[in-house]
Amino acid sequence: MYNQENCKFSSTHEWAYIENGVATVGISDHAQHEISDIVFVELPKIGAKVEQGKSCCVIESVKSASDIYAPVSGEIIEVNQAAADNPSIVNQAPHGDGWLFKIKISNPDEVKKLLSFEEYKATL
Amino acid sequence: MSDLKKTPLYDACLKAGGRMVDFHGWLLPVQYESIIAEHKAVRNEAGLFDVSHMGQIIFKGPDAFKLLQNVATNNFKKEIGAGAYAHILDDNGGIIDDIIAFYLAPDEMFLVVNSATRYKDYNWFVKKSAAYNVEVKDVSDDYAMLALQGPKALDILEKLVPNIKEIARFHIKQDKIFGKNVYITRTGYTGEDGVEIMGDAQTINELFAWSITNGFTPCGLGARDVLRLEAGYLLSGSDMDETRNPYEASCGWVVKLKKEEDFTAKAKMAAVKEAGVKEKWTGFLLQTAGVAREGCLIYKYGKQIGKLTSATYSPLFKGICAGYAPADLEEGALVEIEVRGRKIPAKKVKMPFYKNKV
Numbered sequence: 390m391y392n393q394e395n396c397k398f399s400s401t402h403e404w405a406y407i408e409n410g411v412a413t414v415g416i417s418d419h420a421q422h423e424i425s426d427i428v429f430v431e432l433p434k435i436g437a438k439v440e441q442g443k444s445c446c447v448i449e450s451v452k453s454a455s456d457i458y459a460p461v462s463g464e465i466i467e468v469n470q471a472a473a474d475n476p477s478i479v480n481q482a483p484h485g486d487g488w489l490f491k492i493k494i495s496n497p498d499e500v501k502k503l504l505s506f507e508e509y510k511a512t513l
Numbered sequence: 514m515s516d517l518k519k520t521p522l523y524d525a526c527l528k529a530g531g532r533m534v535d536f537h538g539w540l541l542p543v544q545y546e547s548i549i550a551e552h553k554a555v556r557n558e559a560g561l562f563d564v565s566h567m568g569q570i571i572f573k574g575p576d577a578f579k580l581l582q583n584v585a586t587n588n589f590k591k592e593i594g595a596g597a598y599a600h601i602l603d604d605n606g607g608i609i610d611d612i613i614a615f616y617l618a619p620d621e622m623f624l625v626v627n628s629a630t631r632y633k634d635y636n637w638f639v640k641k642s643a644a645y646n647v648e649v650k651d652v653s654d655d656y657a658m659l660a661l662q663g664p665k666a667l668d669i670l671e672k673l674v675p676n677i678k679e680i681a682r683f684h685i686k687q688d689k690i691f692g693k694n695v696y697i698t699r700t701g702y703t704g705e706d707g708v709e710i711m712g713d714a715q716t717i718n719e720l721f722a723w724s725i726t727n728g729f730t731p732c733g734l735g736a737r738d739v740l741r742l743e744a745g746y747l748l749s750g751s752d753m754d755e756t757r758n759p760y761e762a763s764c765g766w767v768v769k770l771k772k773e774e775d776f777t778a779k780a781k782m783a784a785v786k787e788a789g790v791k792e793k794w795t796g797f798l799l800q801t802a803g804v805a806r807e808g809c810l811i812y813k814y815g816k817q818i819g820k821l822t823s824a825t826y827s828p829l830f831k832g833i834c835a836g837y838a839p840a841d842l843e844e845g846a847l848v849e850i851e852v853r854g855r856k857i858p859a860k861k862v863k864m865p866f867y868k869n870k871v
Contacts, residue, residue, distance in 0.1 A: 451735055
């Protein structure tokens with residue numbers, strides 16, 4: 390659905406699929422592997438304003454809680470209830486059915502700060 | 514990470530896919546592929562843990578049994594191979610450590626102690642031994658140790674040790690595996706049946722390799738923590754320490770006041786039992802989705818009444834946790850646990866969470 394090659398990445402392991410002023414956001418395959426057994430996802434509320442680089446969501450594994458940072462600023466317009474209902478889907482399909490939320494981008498210039506897939510891979 | 518200690522099984526755990534972490538100065542696997550898969554393996558089949566970091570201490574001499582009865586709260590039996598779980602108390606009745614000790618011979622007691630408290634325990638025992646004709650020896654470095662746990666664990670191990678099932682619960686037996694001497698104890702920290710096996714590094718490494726190819730799933734500390742909390746077992750250092758006595762820790766049963774011998778803080782414990790305690794280690798089950806963590810505060814009617822000392826996600830029960838709360842909190846009482854600023858409803862439940870525990 391949101392193939393790695395077509396996504397932008399933050400240095401904190403979130404991916405953003407940008408289309409028509411909307412960023413669909415999830416965590417990278419590297420992140421889901423590091424976090425391991427995801428058991429709970431605390432999604433942001435629809436309508437919430439988020440800021441690039443600030444935590445807006447929490448993913449819980451058995452051992453710990455991980456903050457998920459908004460890759461761009463804007464407003465949450467949709468969340469993936471399926472991920473909340475069945476958290477393991479984020480491990481199984483981090484770039485597909487495990488997407489987390491969608492942001493209506495408020496400042497398109499911020500996208501330039503994100504990494505390409507190749508650049509992100511190089512940081513790992 | 515260069516000054517962290519490695520167990521004799523380090524390479525084997527790494528090769529099997531273990532993700533190593535610092536556990537009180539030891540490099541141990543927190544998980545292999547998945548904590549949830551490992552938990553499932555132990556509850557349904559057979560799981561294998563490297564527990565070589567644990568300590569082993571021997572009391573040797575004519576007064577070995579007397580020293581054991583003096584430093585530990587439980588009443589041990591003078592029966593070759595018999596063992597029991599006990600608390601080691603300081604003079605105030607505070608819990609130094611919890612141990613399992615065995616009567617190997619009339620003049621030899623074998624204690625298995627926690628790794629983080631090994632030196633503290635040893636020093637305490639040496640101090641206490643002054644009044645007795647006995648030598649205290651820390652033999653931890655002589656033993657590597659595996660915990661093999663699960664409903665199928667003994668079925669599999671029968672191939673190596675044909676009469677392994679004859680070892681009674683909480684008993685120790687010396688036997689041979691691959692021709693070398695090992696100690697086998699019918700004990701565990703998971704709530705499932707199984708054994709713990711101690712021996713020299715090479716033999717235990719061979720046992721690890723054999724077990725993996727014969728149906729045991731390698732499991733790490735993450736799964737271990739879920740399993741033991743489900744079974745209602747306390748973790749020394751987290752759920753109890755010198756600031757708590759056994760009655761507060763909900764372990765009154767390990768204090769055998771009626772035993773003939775005096776033991777450290779016996780009189781104090783009799784008084785505590787008589788007076789009752791204000792707080793007890795209590796189990797809670799989250800009523801909505803979420804995961805609590807150690808340190809989260811417990812509220813009732815908006816007032817803080819306690820704090821969690823252990824918490825995790827259980828595949829069987831979801832949000833489970835435990836901490837010190839008022840001793841008079843009624844069964845089924847509804848409380849709130851504050852997790853990252855959010856108050857999650859929870860219910861007091863009688864532990865163990867896992868009622869099938871062995």
